[in-house]
Amino acid sequence: MTLTPQTVLDRVHAALPQARIELLNNPSPSGQHSLLVHRDDALEVAQFLKNDPELLLDYASNVSGVDYPDHLEAVYHLFSIAQKQGPIVLRTRTGDRSGDACLPSLTPVWKSADFQEREAFDLLGIRFEGHPDLRRLLMWDEFVDHPLRKDYVAPEDYEYEPTPHGEILAKISAPASQA
């Protein structure tokens, strides 16, 4: 069978009627519509997607975190190597951006999510519950910020800028003009 988000959705609804899952429309010409799963049901749905003989989405290729103004998202791009189909886009949402930024980890289902979930934790601050080894991936352990968030402010260290621009120009030329 050809895997489309709709067929996958129907199949999940048939097998797991209590799972909160809905189809999100993607307006771009790519036509990659996604399935939004409630985070409490995500692990169960993921197990089903991987093991169901009709779906066999055995390959979680890409995991990316996205920062939206009021929540964070983890987006999984699933493929089926057995059926050579995909991508099926699965997304889960956090409650908010700070205190409730938790999602279930899908690493127990797809090992390939391991480093990518750690990266999303590191750079976006999504806490993946159930992840076997949730540490920072790229930044050092003492680092406290989540730099890929939209509100992250980089440390100011523009002492010297040969070709200053915009804000930097304002910053460095202000003391010079006063002096």
Add this chain to the structure above:
Amino acid sequence: MTEADGAGAQTLDVSLGPQHPSTHGVFRMNVRMDGETVVKLQPVFGYLHRNHEKLAEGKSWLGSMPFTDRLDYICPITNNWGYALAVEKLAGIEVPDRAEYIRVIVGEMTRIQNHTAFLGFILGDMGAWGSALMYAFREREKILDLFEGLTGARMMANYMRFGGVRCDLPAGWLEKARAYIETYPAFLDEMEKFLTGNEILLSRLQGVGVMSAERAINGGLSGPVLRASGVDYDIRKVDGYGVYPRLKFRVPRGTVGDCFDRFMLRILEIRESIQILQQAFAQIPQGPILNPAVKTRGFKPPVGEAYGRIEGPKGELGFHLVSDGGEKPYRYHIRPPSLINLTLLEEMCVGTKIADVMVILGSIDIVLGEVDR
């Protein structure tokens, strides 16, 4: 640093890297050894984390193109291709035929030079730092000369554009490339004679770092490493992007999934790439190279998101792009094959000798620019 574990045996913790001659850049592994046998291995990343994804959110869509060159810096052109493909999906851009053929030609040449360099580097990892690398780089230089004639730079090509390529092939380039590709199999034969029969090489590679197909799929391995485990999965065939459906080629596969399979698979892939190149040279049509509907300045794709992927020389290179309709990407995420191929590094290495760790790492063929971005 020794410590006694619960069983009373002595283990030794060693930090390999980031400055280590065989770790392909600034990769670090914390290895726990029992004698010479690895019992635990933890990769440590981030020593080359250049904030590519954050920077891209502050640049125009086109402005990220030269940065993709610096992801996997051994094969910049395929990175360009992956990004261009993802944006074309996002904005629904058609690519003219000639541009698709040019992309295949430069892409396959990139694959050849990446695998050639791989042959040199893996010998370096085994301690044979010298002849093989010199021969490989001697050959790679010739492809780089062709790239420089076409794109203007030896490595950082910045060649693809949304909806095509930046410039047409200069006069005489195609003939030069064709003539060069004809001489390439002779070099590969020589290299095979030089290496593949070598007993030392065989004993270092065979049966080392075995990975089963099932684990490889679950661990998200891609590219040559996945196929060496016996999985028939090549995105050029599966997705059929570009003009690959028009070209005949086989997808080589390994049987055991050890380092030797990964090594031989690259050699076989080079031979298939040569087949593809010869067909592409014969079929390339005349015509435009760039979709005229795409603007250079002020390019704005529609709102939405897209995931585009290509079969890069190292594996599945994907770009997940989210657009809010503005001049800059809202989110720009790369699926780096090198990073995800390392997911199972620990599984491959545990139980082997410490000296084999380098060989296994070399056989995965990582580039740190892509691992850490």
Add this chain to the structure above:
Amino acid sequence: MNFPGSGIFKGMVVSAINLFGSYFDRAHAKRLITEQYPEERPTLPEASRSFPFLVFDGDPEKGIRCVACKICEKECPPQCILIEQDRDENGKLLRRPKVFNIDISVCMGCQICVESCPFESIRMDNIYEVSSYDRFDSLVLPKEKLLKSNEYYHSIHPTEAAETDARIEAARLKKEAAAKAAAQKMAAAKAAAEAKAAAEQSSQPESQA
């Protein structure tokens, strides 16, 4: 040949062929490819690029093509260009740069400034011998160092320069033709207005240049 160690032996034969072959391969074709830099310089291909430069026609002060539109400054991905527009003595902005700095310690040679320049002014150079002891003075190229003549441009990228010149010439001809057409139109309009005025016997002509 399948005695133990035959694979190693074969490999050594290949090494030997390469070693001794390099003494007899005078054509630099296969085995002896060493370039004797700095005595022997590479012949760079036409497309080769390193850092940007500014093209001028004729005189470096008057012939500068750059009009300080700052498009390249905005488009430059690593933000290594700094432009300040020149002013005349009354403080009126002039269409030429007063400051044009390119920081080659930041420049990534991506050529996007060249593509975005609508005035065919910024182009890629192919110099590469620019190492220095100091980062702060010699690696920020000011306008004076960046300005190079169109002849120089022709000498490094002949095909591209010829295309550029043709484009500029075509644009000039088009502009001239447009100006001519506009002048003709204006003259015709004037003549018509005069004729109309004459016909109406009005006291004053309406249109003035």
Add this chain to the structure above:
Amino acid sequence: MTDDALRSELQKRGIFVTSFEDLYNWGRKNSLWPLQFGLACCAIEMIAAAAARFDMARFGAEVFRPSPRQADLMIIAGTVTKKMAPLVVRLYNQMPEPKYVLAMGACAISGGPFKEGYNVLKGIDRYIPVDVYVPGCPPRPEALLEGLITLQKKIEKQRLFGKQLPRHADPQAPAEYPVPAYGPHDLIPPLNPDVFCPKRNASSAE
């Protein structure tokens, strides 16, 4: 100091006169052993420069040493990230004097195209003194060789006695540079003021 004119005159007649200093510098400049240490893209060009086509061995600089204890020259080939910077400084401290640093490529010099990144050090000269800067992204192997020649010229001119001693012969100069520590937001300190001496360029100094 021997008279240069006299020396060249003697050289024409087959008599070579040299000072101890010159002999020492001549020996040093022709056997610069680099540290085998690649960071990013430029490392590939560095390997290319050491490989058959460009052959750094012609300058005596092909002996890439994996250990800093045996190296004279540190080619910083690629982006120095903040996570990597302490290790680079530590490697530099471990190298024996006289030692030289060649910053290869835009990223090593100033952070280059990645300079706006939160994890990218804006030039390695914030922590250790750099002798030669080779711009380019990445520099061609020829450019690296040219940088090496520039460094050799510098070594040639260094004096062992008298005023204006080079760093390695100056007893006042520090033998080691402090290694920055990882902080919660940035490296601590973000730069070493003893080493880093920026100048305002003409336009921003106005």
